[in-house]
Amino acid sequence: MHIAAKPIRIAIAGGNFAGLSAVKSLYTHLLATDTYDGTSQAPPNPSIAITLIDRKDGFLHYLGMTRGLTQPSYGNSLWLPYASMPWLSHPSITVRQNIISRICPEHIELADSPDTVEFDYLLIALGQARRAPIGVAAATRDAHVRDLANYHREISAAQTIVVVGGGAVGTELAADLKTDFADKNITLVHSRELPVPGPFSDEFRRHVVDELQKLGVNLVLGERVVAQTTSAQGDSVVEPPSGRKYADVLPELVDAVGRNVTLTTDTGRTLHADLVFNTLGASSREPLVTLPVSAGRPPLFVADGLRVNSALQLDDPLYPHIFAAGDVASRDKVKLAGAAASAGRVAGANIARLVAARLNGLDAPLLDEAKKRGPGGKGPKSGPPSEFGHIKLVLGEHSAVIQQGDKVIPPEVAKTMCAPDIKLGKATKSMFIGSYPVDKRP
Secondary structure: OOOOOOOEEEEEEOOHHHHHHHHHHHHHHHHOOOOOOOOOOOOOOOOEEEEEEEOOOEEEOHHHHHHHHHOHHHHHOOEEEHHHOHHHHOOOEEEEEOOEEEEOOOEEEEOOOOOEEEOOEEEEOOOOEOOEOOOOOOOOHHHHHHHHHHHHHHHHHOOEEEEEOOOHHHHHHHHHHHHHOOOOEEEEEEOOOOOOOOOOOHHHHHHHHHHHHHHOOEEEEOOOEEEEEEOOOOOOOOOOOOHHHHOOOOHHHOEOEEEEEEEEEOOOOEEEEEEEEEOOOOEOOHHHEOOOOOOOOOOOEEOOEEOEOOOOEEOOOOOOOEEEOHHHEOOOOOOOHHHHHHHHHHHHHHHHHHHHHHHHOOOOOOOOHHHHOOHHHOOOOOOOOOOOOEEEEEOOOOOEEEEEOOEEEOHHHHHHHOOOOOOHHHHHHHOOOOOOOOOOOO
């Protein structure tokens, strides 16, 4: 590979599953030489400059966050500091802990710094936004540990807890709360007659209802919460007061927990709760992206994210150098961590191909992300697509329900198919803690 007169600048906007998978892919494709064996750092490459921008100082295994609220010792282990990943200390890689405020065609602006990050290639991997505590407010592991302890203290002191919103997060949270605090009154309120909206069958949803009822969760289905009145204001536990000035770009800094609340539904029902966890879905990162479209082209953002082509480039001829992967992209029926990681690997490999072509003067066909995994993001790579998506719903430590396309896995079988640690061990291994990446997929 030729040496560039000045480094080719690659920016990764956002870490976690998609962003870190992309950086690993860039590491193995652009930095690792033929003699690299993963036993030590890859040699320097003066032609490459990779910048990872993340407001957090580590990877967070979001899959386990509802369990982390009820079991803080487990929750503490969900945070894997970037400092524990020596490959991120490569001289061609810079990790910036900053808040992104605006993404433009050739640079990124930061809310907490006057700097701008210029790029030749960009991967947008910002995920979706959720309010705290599921959308974690902390920017450091120490703050994360402190916030979990505070939320757990409030849960322990409460007698009645209401979870508003019966999507995947709300149902898993209600199940974890009742599993670990069996003596408490746990209620799940959802506006539809069955929980877990999305591309899933009613058979799957009825299994979810049955398992929640077996646990002892009170279900209020088919009623929408229209008012929440706080009788006494509790102390917000999210971090930190100075950080909340960025809540306009980071919904994670807004605490979605109500304290001493009376809830009213559209049927007139009233419920009192010592704590209310509002889990009414994720919001788009659209306010952070300022990318004009070509004449006559539709907006880049649609209901479920940024439009991308099969190579994960933005679906507009103005932006062959900008990619999107993970939850921020309009790619999957269901937003899944595994699908995000897979997409990050493909996006990283495709950027590496463009860089190699630029350095060597050769054309490089880009990988088709859809061929790397099955319809909907999981499953076999061939066969007709299903109208249903794929989801593994973990309901406490002893129950689960799984939908795999047209197939619903009943709880008695599904629970044997779930990792007890909610795949934390698998995620930790994939981060190459204390070691160096060797996987060159795809």
